[in-house]
Amino acid sequence: MRGLGIPLLALALSAAPAAGAAPQVELTPAWAGWSRPGRVTEVGVRVRADAATSGTLEIVAGPQSVRTPVNLAAGETLRLEVPVVSTAILEIFLEVEGAPRARREHALALSESPLLGAGLASGQAARLEGFHTVALVPADLPRSAAAYASVDALVLDAATLRALDPPQLGALIGHAAACGRIALVSPDPGAWRVLEGAAGCGARMLVNGESVAEALARLQGSLAVPAASAPSAADLAALLRPDATAWPRIVAVLATFFGIAALAITFTASPIVLLLVPVLASVVLVALLHAWEPRPRLVVWAEAEPSARVAQYQAWQSTSGTVRGLLEVPVLAGLGPPRSCDPQRRVRIALDADRGQPVHAGFDSRLFEPVALCYSGNFPVMRAVSITPLEGGRLEVRNAGTLAWPAGLLAVGGTVQDLPALDPGASATLHVDRGRPPPDAAARAALARTPYGGYALLWPLQLDTVPDAPADASAWLLVPVAEPT
Amino acid sequence: MSDPLPTRLGMLLGLAVAAAAATWWLAATRLALGQAMGTAGIAASALAGLWLARALLLAPFALRAGALHGRRHGTASSLALVIAAWPVVLAAASAGTRPAMGVVLGEIILLVAGLVLPAVGQGLRAVLRSPATAVLACTVLGGALAAAAWLWGNAWTGVNG
Numbered sequence: 159m160r161g162l163g164i165p166l167l168a169l170a171l172s173a174a175p176a177a178g179a180a181p182q183v184e185l186t187p188a189w190a191g192w193s194r195p196g197r198v199t200e201v202g203v204r205v206r207a208d209a210a211t212s213g214t215l216e217i218v219a220g221p222q223s224v225r226t227p228v229n230l231a232a233g234e235t236l237r238l239e240v241p242v243v244s245t246a247i248l249e250i251f252l253e254v255e256g257a258p259r260a261r262r263e264h265a266l267a268l269s270e271s272p273l274l275g276a277g278l279a280s281g282q283a284a285r286l287e288g289f290h291t292v293a294l295v296p297a298d299l300p301r302s303a304a305a306y307a308s309v310d311a312l313v314l315d316a317a318t319l320r321a322l323d324p325p326q327l328g329a330l331i332g333h334a335a336a337c338g339r340i341a342l343v344s345p346d347p348g349a350w351r352v353l354e355g356a357a358g359c360g361a362r363m364l365v366n367g368e369s370v371a372e373a374l375a376r377l378q379g380s381l382a383v384p385a386a387s388a389p390s391a392a393d394l395a396a397l398l399r400p401d402a403t404a405w406p407r408i409v410a411v412l413a414t415f416f417g418i419a420a421l422a423i424t425f426t427a428s429p430i431v432l433l434l435v436p437v438l439a440s441v442v443l444v445a446l447l448h449a450w451e452p453r454p455r456l457v458v459w460a461e462a463e464p465s466a467r468v469a470q471y472q473a474w475q476s477t478s479g480t481v482r483g484l485l486e487v488p489v490l491a492g493l494g495p496p497r498s499c500d501p502q503r504r505v506r507i508a509l510d511a512d513r514g515q516p517v518h519a520g521f522d523s524r525l526f527e528p529v530a531l532c533y534s535g536n537f538p539v540m541r542a543v544s545i546t547p548l549e550g551g552r553l554e555v556r557n558a559g560t561l562a563w564p565a566g567l568l569a570v571g572g573t574v575q576d577l578p579a580l581d582p583g584a585s586a587t588l589h590v591d592r593g594r595p596p597p598d599a600a601a602r603a604a605l606a607r608t609p610y611g612g613y614a615l616l617w618p619l620q621l622d623t624v625p626d627a628p629a630d631a632s633a634w635l636l637v638p639v640a641e642p643t
Numbered sequence: 644m645s646d647p648l649p650t651r652l653g654m655l656l657g658l659a660v661a662a663a664a665a666t667w668w669l670a671a672t673r674l675a676l677g678q679a680m681g682t683a684g685i686a687a688s689a690l691a692g693l694w695l696a697r698a699l700l701l702a703p704f705a706l707r708a709g710a711l712h713g714r715r716h717g718t719a720s721s722l723a724l725v726i727a728a729w730p731v732v733l734a735a736a737s738a739g740t741r742p743a744m745g746v747v748l749g750e751i752i753l754l755v756a757g758l759v760l761p762a763v764g765q766g767l768r769a770v771l772r773s774p775a776t777a778v779l780a781c782t783v784l785g786g787a788l789a790a791a792a793w794l795w796g797n798a799w800t801g802v803n804g
Binding site for chain 2: 395398399400402405408409411412415416419420422423427429432433436437439440443444447480481482524525526527528
């Protein structure tokens, strides 16, 4: 267990630098080594060298690998917390200058049953029907919210909460914001307020109790509340159409070639000229394919319940290759840890060891082939929506919050209509039968996510927190309203 | 050059085949992109079709060109038939997953055939002495080679998908 300081894996890799000392690599998975197949977990990596060491560390988890340079002075230690896809076997490779590549394996325990993480300092047993319980100490909890995907429910007592370090607390708050099922046993009032204030889904997934039994009973009760379904790529297919800019370019190049070749046939009989035309065209085509910069796209789709304080977002960063080979996609800071949108697709993520942050993701790509990185997370929001049906097929949409709304769209009855900007307390009256067909892909996606018989409000978002977002990036916030409020 | 016709004809045939393959490949790719489907299979089919079409044309064309116009003009026209499609081959290979070595090997086979078959045609004419008989023999032999290429191409496609 992490907390006892006993690493699950301690590798004395034989790759010896010039001084002859072997770097020590310790790998410590979160959740005491438990996870669910295909989910995300976190591994703590510690590399300690007794002599100056320079090389590369790579962690391979199924089709995903994370690679980071290792440059250590004598006695220095590198510590990283790396989110990885949960696979039965994690492979660790260490390449040190002047030594052959060393390889080790580490097995994760993958549960087919839902996992209940139990961080109870008292050591009390925690059982939830249908769940497999994993006993945890504070150090077993991850420092990345994405790694909470490994467990389906969590019960923590006050002592365990107090023992968490700030990154772990941040990740726990992020998990609560992402509608994670959490039960707290006799939590400190301050901690409860923080978590309840950050919790998504109206804090319906966050419960507490004075005893372990009470907290578990409430957690059991919360299982009747369905988890919010995040929009999938299929839901937003209209928005996520792959960029096809390479196609007209190829058409133009080939059409030009055929035109020049036809002119050559018409005006010259020289075999050398006739043979040179396609050869030169091939050279030009290869040069163009390598010179064309792939055009990246970014689509961020966020959803929040009316009056919720947190919105959940999914982001798709896509681009298309132009040549066969490695396509490096820069990771956008501010959107959270990236992953390949296609879980079966091989991706190599390069990590900046100093910041512990991913820098770019490498895909094997080819001409016309789209590749996509996915991100998910949450951000604070306040859209207190009140919708009241009126006589004559009219609707009153009121801004019941304290912040002004920008202009947006209202989706109702399979059509959309413009929603004016509304100041706090202001309202707009709209006629249900005056809607129009969705004018663009975002409106079509909003209709696809509108509850049956309900409404949805859609606003464009500014991507101020993603400084390196592509120029034509688009972001949207949807507030579905199941029934009049 | 005393007889430029065969080179132009070879180039024209190569361009016609390449243009047909490029049109089909680009249209199918556009449809696939619009429906978020994979494009590698389309590129592989285009490459296979382009290779097979040139192989089928090359056998009778190169033999006859060698018999009618001699080895030198026959070689130039045969190479023009093969090389005219290279820009399309390169673009389709960039979009496909077929190993680059396989694509290169296929082109080398066509180039070697383009060098050898005109010499065979010229040799047949020298042996048979009658141009008409030589052209007929080249047509028959070319047809047989094209049939063999067709069967081999289908077998290759069946094995390699």
